[in-house]
Amino acid sequence: MTLTAGVVAVQGDVSEHAAAIERAASARGETAEVREIRRAGIAPDCDVLLLPGGESTTISRLLAREGIDREIRDHVAAGRPVLATCAGLIVASRDANDDRVETLDLLDVTVERNAFGRQKDSFEAPLDVAGLDDPFPAVFIRAPLIESVGDAEVLATWEGRPVAVRDGPVVGTSFHPELTDDDRIHALAFFERAPTP
Numbered sequence: 001m002t003l004t005a006g007v008v009a010v011q012g013d014v015s016e017h018a019a020a021i022e023r024a025a026s027a028r029g030e031t032a033e034v035r036e037i038r039r040a041g042i043a044p045d046c047d048v049l050l051l052p053g054g055e056s057t058t059i060s061r062l063l064a065r066e067g068i069d070r071e072i073r074d075h076v077a078a079g080r081p082v083l084a085t086c087a088g089l090i091v092a093s094r095d096a097n098d099d100r101v102e103t104l105d106l107l108d109v110t111v112e113r114n115a116f117g118r119q120k121d122s123f124e125a126p127l128d129v130a131g132l133d134d135p136f137p138a139v140f141i142r143a144p145l146i147e148s149v150g151d152a153e154v155l156a157t158w159e160g161r162p163v164a165v166r167d168g169p170v171v172g173t174s175f176h177p178e179l180t181d182d183d184r185i186h187a188l189a190f191f192e193r194a195p196t197p
């Protein structure tokens, strides 16, 4: 089976995510065709979408300008998977406590930008993640704090704070799963979906 994966590429890291999706697919004997999304008209043809890290204010502005925001909402409304990481999680949240970020309201969480790990802007930590047998090496870079979780499942916490959540077809992480060669978060989001109730 070939999975068409759209990586939002208006700003932020793309190639590492593309590589992780391709590895996760080939580990299952499948293939992934990765498309970069910089304009409207591509997301509707994708089976799964990825919202990467970067700068959430810029990403949300460009998504709205290009009309990609509506396509992402339609994708989720159709029950199709999305993985949103770091700034992507901020954009996917219900509220980012920042007027400059127009959130997509795909994940029932509220976030605070740049608030996680105040003393240490960037760090790596082994994380227990629901659905994974061994700890995941999570890289946090000026990560958002998930300050409240509504109707969403917490998949992982760090120092008592949620750092990975699932809300239906959408998985969000405060950390950057593409920056190690461990593709289990991509697999969890795209290939091991929770059964729909």
Ligand code: GLN
Binding pocket: 052, 053, 054, 055, 056, 057, 085, 086, 087, 088, 090, 113, 114, 141, 142, 143, 144
């Ligand atoms: N600090 C960035 C923001 O608030 C997110 C950082 C990242 O994606 N690594 O948008």
